[in-house]
Amino acid sequence: MLRHSTFDTPVGPFTVVATEAGAVRAAGFTTDVPELMRLIHPRLTAPVEADDDVGPVRDAVRDYLDGDLTALDAIVVEQYTRGEFMQHAWDVMREIKPGAPVTYTRYAELSGRPAAIRAAAAACARNAVALILPCHRVLRTDGTLGGYRWGLPVKEWLLKHEAGPAA
Missing domain, CATH: 1.10.10.10 (Winged helix-like DNA-binding domain superfamily/Winged helix DNA-binding domain)
Known part of the structure; x- marks a missing residue:
C-alpha cells in the first residue's frame, strides 16, 4: 500500500506518494495524485490512500522550506529504470x-x-x-x-x- 499527503508550500501544494516505510516514490507541486501515480514505474505501483503520515519527508520538506537546504538529503527514494x-x-x-x-x-x-x-x-x-x-x-x-x-x-x-x- 502507498500513502499520499499534500501540504502547502510558498509555491503551491506539494504532494508526496510514499511507501508505508516512508520511501518516496513520487512527489511534485500538484494535488493531482493520479498524475503522480503515472510517474511511478509499473513495478513500483500499488494501491494508494490518503494519509498524513508519509514518513520523515513531511518534516524534511518543512525544514528545507525553513532554510535547512540539506534536510531532504536523507530522504529515501525508490525509482526504477532498466537503464x-x-x-x-x-x-x-x-x-x-x-x-x-x-x-x-x-x-x-x-x-x-x-x-x-x-x-x-x-x-x-x-x-x-x-x-x-x-x-x-x-x-x-x-x-x-x-x-x-x-x-x-x-x-x-x-x-x-x-x-x-x-x-
Whole structure:
C-alpha cells in the first residue's frame, strides 16, 4: 500500500506518494495524485490512500522550506529504470548542491558520460520525485531555466530559495 499527503508550500501544494516505510516514490507541486501515480514505474505501483503520515519527508520538506537546504538529503527514494545510466544519473543528481546549479552539459559530465547530454536531460524529465531529487538544479546549457514539469515559476522560486537572501 502507498500513502499520499499534500501540504502547502510558498509555491503551491506539494504532494508526496510514499511507501508505508516512508520511501518516496513520487512527489511534485500538484494535488493531482493520479498524475503522480503515472510517474511511478509499473513495478513500483500499488494501491494508494490518503494519509498524513508519509514518513520523515513531511518534516524534511518543512525544514528545507525553513532554510535547512540539506534536510531532504536523507530522504529515501525508490525509482526504477532498466537503464543503468538513468539510475546512476539520478544518484548523481542528489549530489548537486543547493545554490550550485549545473547545466545539462555539466550534469552529463558528472554522470560519467560527457556526450550524453540528451540522456542527462531525460534523467531530469523522468525524475518522479521532484524536489527530493533536485532536477530543478539542472539548467539549459546556456544557463537559462529550461523546462520543469511543475512550471518555471516553481523552478525559479526553488533556485532563488537555495541561493539565499542575496539572490
